[in-house]
Amino acid sequence: DAMVIQNPRYQVTQFGKPVTLSCSQTLNHNVMYWYQQKSSQAPKLLFHYYDKDFNNEADTPDNFQSRRPNTSFCFLDIRSPGLGDAAMYLCATSSGASDPYEQYFGPGTRLTVT
């Protein structure tokens, strides 16, 4: 089945220690998104790639970076995690055609910062 895969499902890192979360997709979608979701809140878009074009949200901290080496994979790098970065990180894809922007989400990575 075509899907969005995120690894690991659970990640524990230390305060200030860089961490990388990964996402892969078999949907062959043009667009890949990274969201941060804290408990009982809406997913917050951090950035997205349309093919190789990177689009950063204005309020995304510099501490968060992303890489998309090919169509299938996308990585989220947190350079110096703080306690406030503990959250669920969701990867999503969409075909890239214009509206309705239907997005397909992975299962998420739960990040704990100690």
Place this chain on the structure above:
Amino acid sequence: TQLLEQSPQFLSIQEGENLTVYCNSSSVFSSLQWYRQEPGEGPVLLVTVVTGGEVKKLKRLTFQFGDARKDSSLHITAAQPGDTGLYLCAGARYKLSFGAGTTVTVRA
């Protein structure tokens, strides 16, 4: 400021009861989507509504898009414990904006 307001924030009902979740905005959307998210998982797309006044049915779930394309509702008939989850609406303009979600708990 949240572009989309969902209400209620929490809803707990008995199995077999009906429920309605609302999603409201002052902005016009070209389409609106509903997702369900179970604990520890990513959101799963349930439906997309595109036309003002549109009604879509998915088994016991009925979705309606307001005539002015600013609001939407989700109605569940005869709720089951499997309907438990976080229901998110998301409106599309030039990008997708999510509401804060409604946590639905259906007690057996």
